[in-house]
Amino acid sequence: MPEKPMEVYLDNSATTRPCEQAVNAVVSAMREGYYNPSALYGRAVEAERELSRARKVIAQSVQAAEENVIFTSGGTESDNLAILGYLSARREKGTVLYSAAEHPAVKNACLEAAARCGHIAQVIPLDARGSLDLDAFTKLLGPDVLLVCVMQVCNETGAIMPLDRVVELRDRLAPNAAIHVDGVQGYLRVSFSMRALAVQSYAISAHKVHGPKGVGALIVRSGHKLHPQMVGGGQQNDLRSGTENTAGILGFAAAVESYPPQEIAQTQLANLKRQMTEALKTEIPSFRTLGPEPETADAAPHILYAAFPPVRAETMVHALESKGVLTGTGSACSSHKRRRSETLTAMGVPNALIESAVRISFSVYNTPEEIRFAAATIAEQYRLLARFTRR
Amino acid sequence: MPEKPMEVYLDNSATTRPCEQAVNAVVSAMREGYYNPSALYGRAVEAERELSRARKVIAQSVQAAEENVIFTSGGTESDNLAILGYLSARREKGTVLYSAAEHPAVKNACLEAAARCGHIAQVIPLDARGSLDLDAFTKLLGPDVLLVCVMQVCNETGAIMPLDRVVELRDRLAPNAAIHVDGVQGYLRVSFSMRALAVQSYAISAHKVHGPKGVGALIVRSGHKLHPQMVGGGQQNDLRSGTENTAGILGFAAAVESYPPQEIAQTQLANLKRQMTEALKTEIPSFRTLGPEPETADAAPHILYAAFPPVRAETMVHALESKGVLTGTGSACSSHKRRRSETLTAMGVPNALIESAVRISFSVYNTPEEIRFAAATIAEQYRLLARFTRR
Numbered sequence: 001m002p003e004k005p006m007e008v009y010l011d012n013s014a015t016t017r018p019c020e021q022a023v024n025a026v027v028s029a030m031r032e033g034y035y036n037p038s039a040l041y042g043r044a045v046e047a048e049r050e051l052s053r054a055r056k057v058i059a060q061s062v063q064a065a066e067e068n069v070i071f072t073s074g075g076t077e078s079d080n081l082a083i084l085g086y087l088s089a090r091r092e093k094g095t096v097l098y099s100a101a102e103h104p105a106v107k108n109a110c111l112e113a114a115a116r117c118g119h120i121a122q123v124i125p126l127d128a129r130g131s132l133d134l135d136a137f138t139k140l141l142g143p144d145v146l147l148v149c150v151m152q153v154c155n156e157t158g159a160i161m162p163l164d165r166v167v168e169l170r171d172r173l174a175p176n177a178a179i180h181v182d183g184v185q186g187y188l189r190v191s192f193s194m195r196a197l198a199v200q201s202y203a204i205s206a207h208k209v210h211g212p213k214g215v216g217a218l219i220v221r222s223g224h225k226l227h228p229q230m231v232g233g234g235q236q237n238d239l240r241s242g243t244e245n246t247a248g249i250l251g252f253a254a255a256v257e258s259y260p261p262q263e264i265a266q267t268q269l270a271n272l273k274r275q276m277t278e279a280l281k282t283e284i285p286s287f288r289t290l291g292p293e294p295e296t297a298d299a300a301p302h303i304l305y306a307a308f309p310p311v312r313a314e315t316m317v318h319a320l321e322s323k324g325v326l327t328g329t330g331s332a333c334s335s336h337k338r339r340r341s342e343t344l345t346a347m348g349v350p351n352a353l354i355e356s357a358v359r360i361s362f363s364v365y366n367t368p369e370e371i372r373f374a375a376a377t378i379a380e381q382y383r384l385l386a387r388f389t390r391r
Numbered sequence: 392m393p394e395k396p397m398e399v400y401l402d403n404s405a406t407t408r409p410c411e412q413a414v415n416a417v418v419s420a421m422r423e424g425y426y427n428p429s430a431l432y433g434r435a436v437e438a439e440r441e442l443s444r445a446r447k448v449i450a451q452s453v454q455a456a457e458e459n460v461i462f463t464s465g466g467t468e469s470d471n472l473a474i475l476g477y478l479s480a481r482r483e484k485g486t487v488l489y490s491a492a493e494h495p496a497v498k499n500a501c502l503e504a505a506a507r508c509g510h511i512a513q514v515i516p517l518d519a520r521g522s523l524d525l526d527a528f529t530k531l532l533g534p535d536v537l538l539v540c541v542m543q544v545c546n547e548t549g550a551i552m553p554l555d556r557v558v559e560l561r562d563r564l565a566p567n568a569a570i571h572v573d574g575v576q577g578y579l580r581v582s583f584s585m586r587a588l589a590v591q592s593y594a595i596s597a598h599k600v601h602g603p604k605g606v607g608a609l610i611v612r613s614g615h616k617l618h619p620q621m622v623g624g625g626q627q628n629d630l631r632s633g634t635e636n637t638a639g640i641l642g643f644a645a646a647v648e649s650y651p652p653q654e655i656a657q658t659q660l661a662n663l664k665r666q667m668t669e670a671l672k673t674e675i676p677s678f679r680t681l682g683p684e685p686e687t688a689d690a691a692p693h694i695l696y697a698a699f700p701p702v703r704a705e706t707m708v709h710a711l712e713s714k715g716v717l718t719g720t721g722s723a724c725s726s727h728k729r730r731r732s733e734t735l736t737a738m739g740v741p742n743a744l745i746e747s748a749v750r751i752s753f754s755v756y757n758t759p760e761e762i763r764f765a766a767a768t769i770a771e772q773y774r775l776l777a778r779f780t781r782r
Contacts, residue, residue: 014427015634023421026638030414030603036405039719040705041712073464073605076623076633088507105623105632112622116479207634212421214464214605214636229620231503232467232496241496242467243406243598245605247417248639314431321432328430 008370011328013155013185013303013361018255019210025254026212029247037244038235047246054253058217061188061256062202063195070218070240071249075184076105078203078218081240082180083109085226086147087117094146099124099132099161100346101154106182110149119146126346130157130291131298134165141173148179152186156343156359157291158303160190167198178224184208188259189269189302200224206248210365211255215248265364269301272362272371276304279375284308284382290349290357307356308382310389316358319381325374328359399761402719404546404576404694404752409646410601416645417603420638428635429626438637445644449608452579452647453593454586461609461631462640466575467496469594469609472631473571474500476617477538478508485537490515490523490552491737492545497573501540510537517737521548521682522689525556532564539570543577547734547750548682549694551581558589569615575599579650580660580693591615597639601756602646606639656755660692663753663762667695670766675699675773681740681748698747699773701780707749710772716765719750
C-alpha cells in the first residue's frame with residue numbers, strides 16, 4: 001500500500017475545515033436537540049436555551065450583547081441584511097459608499113439598494129497597498145451619505161482597513177451615515193470590538209473560522225433599525241424569520257469557543273505567515289507580495305498574497321494541487337468566474353503581477369511542518385514552471 | 392436505575408428528527424468534503440460534483456430538472472424568494488392572492504411585496520373544512536392577478552389544497568398570474584410533480600422530512616424569471632449568492648433518498664393516523680377532528696388536528712409532555728406567540744374548539760407501538776383533565 005500523500009490546506013480564506021468540536025456540536029444537535037425551538041414543550045425550550053447560549057458566545061466574541069446578534073445563513077445574507085435592511089428602513093434618498101475592495105456580497109447589495117431605493121452608490125478608492133484611500137474617502141463624505149461599507153480585512157490582499165479612521169471621519173463629516181463592516185475575513189483573526197468601535201453592524205460567517213457552512217451572524221448595535229429581508233414566523237425578534245438552524249448555530253458557537261484566544265491565534269498565524277514568506281523570499285527570486293508589506297500593522301496575519309512572475313496563478317495553483325498543496329487565486333466566491341481582480345486593479349497593480357497572484361491563507365490549525373512542506377513545494381514547482389514560461 | 396421513560400414524538404409538522412443517513416452525510420461533508428465548491432482544485436470540483444448530485448436527487452423527487460432547483464436556507468427563504476423575487480422582477484402593478492391558510496412566510500412576503508412594489512394583496516377565503524373556497528377564488532381571478540399563492544398541505548389542519556383546480560381556474564381566468572406553492576408541509580408526504588402540475592414555483596424544507604435544519608429549496612419552472620433576494624458572489628446562476636451549505640445540502644439529499652417511496656410512505660402515515668383516530672374516537676366522547684374528515688381525499692395522511700373539549704390545548708400539550716408524548720398546538724413557527732389560529736377562524740370554527748385544538752403529526756419513522764402508547768396517554772390525560780375543567 002502506498003503511503004497516503006500529504007495534503008496541506010492553505011486556502012483558509014475560501015473556507016476552513018470544521019473543527020471536531022463543531023462537528024460534534026452539529027451531530028449532537030441533530031441527534032438529540034432537533035426539537036423546534038418555537039414549540040411549547042420542555043425539549044423545545046431546552047433547544048431555545050441552547051440557542052441563547054450560542055448567541056451569548058458569539059456576542060461575547062465581539063463585545064456585544066446577546067440581543068445584538070442575528071443569526072443568518074452566512075456572510076452573504078448578513079451583508080445583504082445589513083445593507084438592504086438598513087437602507088430600506090430609511091425614507092430619504094442619499095449616498096452609499098463602499099470600498100473598491102469590498103466582497104461582491106457588499107458591493108452588489110449596495111448596487112441593489114441604489115437601484116431599488118434610488119440612492120447613489122459610490123466607490124471609495126484604494127491606495128497602492130490595498131488600504132482605503134483616506135483622502136479620497138474624506139472628499140466623498142458629507143451629510144448626504146447614509147451608509148459607509150468598509151470591510152475589516154480584504155479577502156484578497158489581507159489588508160486590514162483603518163476602521164478607527166473611518167469612524168472618526170464619519171463622525172466629523174457624515175454624521176447621518178451608518179457604518180457596516182464586513183468582518184467575514186477578519187473575525188477572530190484580527191481583533192474587533194463593538195464596544196471599542198462605533199460601527200453600526202458587523203457581518204461574520206462560521207465557515208471561515210472552522211464552523212459549519214450555511215450559518216453566520218449579523219451583529220447590530222442597539223438602536224440601529226433594520227427592515228427584515230426575510231419575513232415569516234417572526235423568529236429572532238421579527239428581524240430574521242425562519243426556523244433557527246440550531247445544529248449550525250451550535251456548531252458555530254463551538255468553533256468560536258474552541259478558537260484559541262486572540263493574542264495566541266494572532267501570534268500563531270503571524271508565525272506561519274513569516275515562516276512561509278521567508279522561505280519563499282530565499283528560494284524564489286521573483287517572489288513579490290501584493291497588498292500591505294507582511295509584518296506591518298495593516299497586514300492581516302493569515303493572508304499572504306504572493307506573485308511568482310512569470311508563472312501564472314492558475315498554472316501555479318494546479319501544479320501545487322498535484323503535489324498536495326491547496327491554495328487559491330484570490331476570492332473563491334464567484335463560482336469559478338475567473339475575472340481580473342477588481343481589488344488589484346483598483347490598487348494599480350500591473351497586469352503581469354495580477355495574473356500571477358496566488359493567495360496563501362493560513363489557519364490556526366496549520367503546523368510549521370506543513371508550511372515547510374508547502375514552501376518547498378512552491379519553490380520546486382516555481383523552478384519547474386518558470387523554465388517553461390516565456391518571459 | 393429507573394428505566395428510561397418512553398418518548399413519543401408526534402410533532403413532526405413542527406420539525407422532524409434527522410435520519411441517520413442525513414446525519415452521516417452532514418458529518419462526512421464536514422470532515423472530508425469541506426472544500427469551497429467555487430475553488431479551482433480537484434477537491435473543490437468534487438464538492439461541486441456532490442452538490443450537483445444532490446440537486447439531481449431533489450429535482451427527481453418532484454419531477455423537475457436539475458437546473459430548476461435553487462438551494463436556500465429553508466422554507467421561509469424559499470417562499471420569500473418565490474414571492475418577492477417574482478414580484479420585484481415584474482414592472483406592472485397588480486393583485487397578489489394568497490389563501491387564508493398560508494404560513495406567515497407566504498402571507499407576510501405577499502404583504503411585503505404589496506407594500507414594496509405597490510401591489511394589492513387579497514386573501515382567498517377557506518371553506519368549513521379548511522380547503523380553498525373555490526367560488527370565492529373564482530371571483531377574485533382576473534387579468535390583474537400577478538401571483539396566486541396556495542399551499543400544498545395546510546400546516547394546521549392537514550387539508551390538501553385543490554391545486555389542480557387552482558391551475559385550471561388560473562389558466563382560464565387569470566392568464567397573467569404565476570402560481571407559487573408552499574410545499575413545506577406536503578413535500579414527499581403527498582404526491583407532487585412539477586411535470587403534472589403547471590405551477591411556477593414550489594418551496595420545500597429539509598427539516599420537515601428528516602433532513603437538517605437551515606436548508607431548503609425553491610423549485611422554479613424553466614423560463615419563470617426571479618430577481619435574486621440575496622446578491623453577492625453569483626452562486627447558483629446568480630439567483631442565490633452565498634457559499635453553498637454543502638453539508639446541509641448533502642444531508643437534505645440523503646434524507647430524501649432514504650425516505651420511503653411515496654405510496655409506501657403514504658400508506659404508513661395513513662395507517663398511523665387511522666390507528667390514532669380510531670383509538671381516540673373510542674376513548675374520548677368529545678373527540679372532534681378539525682379540517683377535512685380523516686380518510687377523505689383532501690386530508691393529508693400525516694396531520695391529525697383534534698379537539699378534546701373542554702380541555703384546553705395548552706393544558707393537554709403540557710400534560711402529554713409530562714408523560715413523554717410530544718404534540719403541538721397548530722403552528723410552531725411563531726416564536727411562542729400564542730395567537731388565535733387565523734386558519735381556524737377563517738374556517739368559522741367556534742372559539743371553544745379553537746382553544747382545544749391539538750395538532751398530532753406523524754412521521755414514517757413512528758411505530759404502531761408508539762401510537763398505541765400515545766393514544767392511551769391522551770385518553771388517560773383527557774379523563775384526568777376533563778374532570779377538573781369547568782364545562
